[in-house]
Amino acid sequence: xxxxxxxxxxFLTQRLKVLMEYRANFIIGALSTIALQASxxxxxxxxxxxxxxxNGWTYDEILLVYGLITLAKSIxxxxxxxxxxxxxxxxxxxxxxxxxxxxxxxxFHLLADRFCQDGVGNFLVGxxxxxxxxxxxxxxxxxxxxxxxxxxxxxxxxxxxxLNLLTCVTSFWxxxxxxxxxxxxxxxxxxxxxxxxxxxxxxILLTWIVPYGLASFYPASYLLDRSLGxxxxxxxxxxxxxxxxxxxFWQFGLKHYGSTGT
Amino acid sequence: xxxxxxxxxxxVFKIPQKDPGLGxxxxxxxxxxxxxxxxxxxxxFRLDRGxxxxxxGVNGAGKSTTIKMLTGVLMPTGGxxxxxxxxxxxxxxxxxxxxGVVFGQRTQLWWDLALIESLNLIARMYxxxxxxxxxxxxxxxxxxxxxxxxxxxxxxxxxxxxxxxELAAALIHEPxxxxxxxPTIGLDLIVKERIRDFIKAECGSKGMTVMxxxxxxxxxxxxxxxxxxIDEGRVIYDGPIETxxxxxxxxxxxxxxxxxxxxxxSLPPGCELLSTGDRKVTLRFDRIQTTASQVASAVMKQIEVxxxxxxxxxxxxxxxxxxxxxxxxxxxxxxxADARPAP
Ligand SMILES: Nc1ncnc2c1ncn2[C@@H]1O[C@H](COP(=O)(O)OP(=O)(O)OP(=O)(O)O)[C@@H](O)[C@H]1O
Ligand SMILES: [Mg+2]
Numbered sequence: 229x230x231x232x233x234x235x236x237x238x239f240l241t242q243r244l245k246v247l248m249e250y251r252a253n254f255i256i257g258a259l260s261t262i263a264l265q266a267s268x269x270x271x272x273x274x275x276x277x278x279x280x281x282x283n284g285w286t287y288d289e290i291l292l293v294y295g296l297i298t299l300a301k302s303i304x305x306x307x308x309x310x311x312x313x314x315x316x317x318x319x320x321x322x323x324x325x326x327x328x329x330x331x332x333x334x335x336f337h338l339l340a341d342r343f344c345q346d347g348v349g350n351f352l353v354g355x356x357x358x359x360x361x362x363x364x365x366x367x368x369x370x371x372x373x374x375x376x377x378x379x380x381x382x383x384x385x386x387x388x389x390x391l392n393l394l395t396c397v398t399s400f401w402x403x404x405x406x407x408x409x410x411x412x413x414x415x416x417x418x419x420x421x422x423x424x425x426x427x428x429x430x431x432i433l434l435t436w437i438v439p440y441g442l443a444s445f446y447p448a449s450y451l452l453d454r455s456l457g458x459x460x461x462x463x464x465x466x467x468x469x470x471x472x473x474x475x476x477f478w479q480f481g482l483k484h485y486g487s488t489g490t
Numbered sequence: 491x492x493x494x495x496x497x498x499x500x501x502v503f504k505i506p507q508k509d510p511g512l513g514x515x516x517x518x519x520x521x522x523x524x525x526x527x528x529x530x531x532x533x534x535f536r537l538d539r540g541x542x543x544x545x546x547g548v549n550g551a552g553k554s555t556t557i558k559m560l561t562g563v564l565m566p567t568g569g570x571x572x573x574x575x576x577x578x579x580x581x582x583x584x585x586x587x588x589x590g591v592v593f594g595q596r597t598q599l600w601w602d603l604a605l606i607e608s609l610n611l612i613a614r615m616y617x618x619x620x621x622x623x624x625x626x627x628x629x630x631x632x633x634x635x636x637x638x639x640x641x642x643x644x645x646x647x648x649x650x651x652x653x654x655x656e657l658a659a660a661l662i663h664e665p666x667x668x669x670x671x672x673p674t675i676g677l678d679l680i681v682k683e684r685i686r687d688f689i690k691a692e693c694g695s696k697g698m699t700v701m702x703x704x705x706x707x708x709x710x711x712x713x714x715x716x717x718x719x720i721d722e723g724r725v726i727y728d729g730p731i732e733t734x735x736x737x738x739x740x741x742x743x744x745x746x747x748x749x750x751x752x753x754x755x756s757l758p759p760g761c762e763l764l765s766t767g768d769r770k771v772t773l774r775f776d777r778i779q780t781t782a783s784q785v786a787s788a789v790m791k792q793i794e795v796x797x798x799x800x801x802x803x804x805x806x807x808x809x810x811x812x813x814x815x816x817x818x819x820x821x822x823x824x825x826x827a828d829a830r831p832a833p
Contacts, residue, residue: 231617234614235611235614235615238610238611238614239611242600242603242607242610242611245603245604245607246602246603321596322593322595322596323596325558325563325593325596326593326596326598328561328562328563328582328586329561329562329563329586329589329591330586330612330615331583331584331586331587331615331616332583332615333583341600483565486563486564486565486579487564487565487567488503488504489503489555489558489563489564
């Protein structure tokens with residue numbers, strides 16, 4: 229474990245050196261991330277100026293939901309963005325073989341191969357949104373609520389990573405897994421808003437099937453002392469379960485690769 | 491105990507057959523049909539400590555597939571492999587610690603990292619002690635002339651510089667077993683020489699066991715005492731390079747381009763017809779029995795020659811001649827030779 233941590237650190241610092249070389253790219257990346265986020269938030273603001281609340285959720289409460297999903301997504305973005313390119317950049321080109329001749333776990337190698345700096349911008353936006361919402365709403369922070377915040381972000385990140393892993397592993401079989409991943413990943417857009425505004429089917433989908441809601445709506449409900457908030461404690465369980473399934477599926481894909489080599 | 495032991499090693503690829511169109515794609519999804527391709531067919535060999543063995547064969551013979559199984563990347567369909575007593579696929583990570591690999595056709599380095607940073611990462615992955623790592627860097631700076639390259643990102647390197655870097659990356663942890671799949675591909679003669687010298691010195695002095703595939707018989711001649719020749723996945727020769735050199739080194743090939751169609755030619759002794767094409771004929775002659783000028787003048791008397799060229803026999807031809815019985819009383823595994831009728 230410490231070996232992997234120190235290896236990750238080395239991967240990260242080498243990557244940062246490259247980033248410093250392409251400073252312009254880094255700045256443009258960060259700016260475009262923030263511009264993108266700003267336009268989404270502006271959209272929420274425009275809507276919320278017309279209606280005082282959305283199904284009983286005020287502007288600042290929605291910002292909290294939005295901020296939480298942004299934080300969870302940014303974890304995935306920073307640490308697991310390379311999953312998207314497994315098929316295109318590694319398997320199809322044959323570059324995946326090099327992971328298999330090295331004495332470290334190939335999944336670790338894949339993830340460590342690219343720390344995605346654009347995620348940092350998203351993380352900062354998420355932090356800003358949660359702070360802003362918390363101040364505006366006057367949330368009374370307790371130890372449990374602080375714990376919930378951390379649990380929501382970490383398990384939310386885990387849920388994002390696990391679902392991406394589960395879908396990206398299909399690139400061991402199909403030429404391009406990106407559409408499959410998109411199909412699942414894009415559901416997180418629902419979780420940018422309180423789930424109560426959606427029909428029942430979408431609630432079930434976002435809670436039990438692709439549980440992005442556990443990363444935003446439920447923990448936000450908990451922090452705001454709303455009903456359904458306690459379901460947020462299911463987030464770590466869901467994350468652990470999905471990560472376990474994702475890793476098993478990865479191993480299955482790896483086994484398939486060993487017999488076909490493509 | 492041998493370092494590498496391969497018994498009846500077989501790899502069969504199942505290639506999905508696709509019918510054209512959407513209907514075909516959907517059918518393929520539910521009732522996939524496969525075509526089998528036997529890339530490696532019941533091969534056997536053993537490599538001892540310190541041996542440098544050339545593994546050669548024409549395109550598609552099964553060389554890379556064998557190397558991928560030996561490195562643990564691919565799982566054999568049948569047979570067994572032991573590398574230092576381990577099963578490389580089942581014990582992939584333990585095996586990986588002991589081996590160094592160069593896949594000449596693709597890089598093992600991070601293309602946008604400076605070489606030194608790639609090497610730092612690799613050394614850490616293999617837990618090379620820092621002091622030893624420093625020694626190795628100094629050593630490679632000399633033997634591979636890496637000194638000026640350490641700060642250069644791989645994407646800015648020439649092919650030769652890249653290959654030297656690949657070798658450093660593959661050997662920085664001083665593996666016991668080294669697989670080199672076409673380490674000289676696309677390089678000019680000078681770089682080739684340098685790389686051969688390096689492999690000889692580095693692997694030789696440390697007693698590494700090396701398996702080398704190449705299409706360049708020069709690599710083999712300079713590095714290996716033993717060669718294994720495979721064709722269509724089967725071993726057709728396993729023995730000293732000397733036998734091959736003695737049998738085929740005395741031959742030369744001469745190709746004539748003619749103005750008209752080629753009639754049947756009468757040839758001087760020691761010379762035989764290899765192939766005729768449309769306005770083209772290739773002969774092979776024994777340099778001991780005859781000379782190029784004798785062959786050329788004999789041919790030119792019979793037909794009008796537009797151009798001609800002289801070459802050493804290439805691998806494809808050696809393989810063909812082995813099938814034709816050129817090695818009948820030496821070296822060839824009888825079962826392998828029997829398995830396929832001579833073409
Ligand atoms: N992953 C794969 N799936 C299906 N067939 C494959 C796969 N890899 C190799 N083959 C087939 O197996 C045979 C042996 O290929 P291999 O790459 O081992 O040849 P090689 O001797 O290395 O050739 P070259 O000199 O061109 O590198 C070829 O017919 C090739 O098309
Ligand atoms: Mg090959």
